[in-house]
Amino acid sequence: MKLIADSGSTKTDWIFFNPSGESVRVQTSGINPFFRSGEDIERELRQALLPIATKVETIYYYGAGIVNAEKASVIEQALNQLFGQAPCHVYSDLMGAARAACQHAAGIACILGTGSNACYYDGKNVIDNIPPLGFILGDEGSGAVMGRNLLGDFFKKVMPPDVRKKFEGRFQLTKDEVLNRVYRQERPNKYLAEFAVFLSEEINHPWCREFVHTNLTAFIRRNVLMLPLAKELPVNFVGSVAFHFQEVLKTVLEQDGLTPGRILKEPIDGLLAYHRH
Template identity: 45%
Template sequence: MILIADSGSTKTDWRILNATEVLEEAQTVGFNPMYQDTPEIYKELEASLLPQLKEKNPAQIFFYGAGCSSPERNKRVEDALRQAFPASEIHVDHDLLAAARALCGHKPGIACILGTGSNTCLYDGKDIVDNVPSLGFLLGDEGSGAYLGKLVMKAYFYREMPDELAQALKSKYNLSKDVFLDELYNSPVPSRYIATFARFAFDKRKHPVIHAMIYENFAEFFERHVCKYENYQKVPVNFVGSIAFHFSDTLKQVAKKYGAHIERIISSPSEGLIEYHQELLQQQNKEA
């Protein structure tokens, strides 16, 4: 029995499974060791996850998370998990590896994450062989919900929105500049906060101005990330994440412009990860 976790900045999906079935499912807030330390992560695990799992003790835990991109950050998550599950063998990896395994399986391709944040990699069917770096919320995250939220809110406060859109946004959120900036800069995970405004873009996605923002968001993502991979037009490009899933029509338009072939778009890597790890468990059982 193993526990796999797919964690973004907004939410974490947890699955306890064996070689043939999913035994338990749970969901908590997202964890990101770029912004959270071990005590903060453990406190949330203790309060939200453990009660849902009802004292189940997995032999192994595979945690894939946003921000888990260095040994130091990974250790913050690992130490918190070890406190919560002292008898389990723990593996912490980047959510990019989860995306590649879920999207591509054992085939080569480009795997892209477009959720609260964004990232990409070139995958050879086994390992990540290239990664155009994601510079995170402050300097990058093109294509993401956070980046789209920035475009929306800048247009609103800079008075670049048509009146009908500005009034609709004001009616929905009733935000002053001071309240918005206070919420943004005092939020423990600012990318998560500003990404909430991507929902407004989804609601108004048929308006030409909002559609242009969505298109710009994805075009920057392709130019700064996808197009940097050698032969990107000759291998499948796959996407996972809420932004890719809900804005898939515009995403396909942009991909066509750049000559990229999209093979798969899914909202969450959970299903692909379940399949991947169950295949490993079945193989281990055969070898035992």
């Protein structure tokens, strides 16, 4: 039995699989070592994973926040506590996106979910990457940044009255509540990303569509087009934002002379295909 994990800041998808084709899927909360300790991670995974299998041959983990060896070791140690000394290969979520969407072919691989990211993948390795910088300094086009911008437009009364009325009725927010949640509580990026759902529900409204178009354009121009081979290779995506706004996304790509590639809601099935072959 082997184990694959794909973890974002919001949730983690796990697949136990064997050569005969059998598989078992589990979902846990997001495991980002920037925001959670090894002990906290181990405690949750012990309850979620050990009832399924206590022994695995190999672990392939792809996750948000894996930016250096120190962060990778947090995950590796937590998994070793559960599964002994099974070889544990820890990669960034960007490598996961690249392998899921591109498999063994060269391409541009992007993440558009709670956060955002973009890289050039040569079919084996991530060769070039534009740093995402998180939702305060970057993460253009992500759910968190769209949510942040949407809240700003709501409270500053930039939002048109009809959209504002719908938004107000849906969420019933107060300024103090939002400020407390964003600046004083954990995982503000996840909280902000929840508001992007409103945009998908109202995507046929011209203002909402233009809002999404503007945010996705910022992602493409500040990230994808900064990669030297962007106009020569297909541009592939994984993530809920890319999936739900793919019609607008394809328009943005074409306006900038880029070739749309695969758009996957979740990378986990692509990763399963990659590791089975």
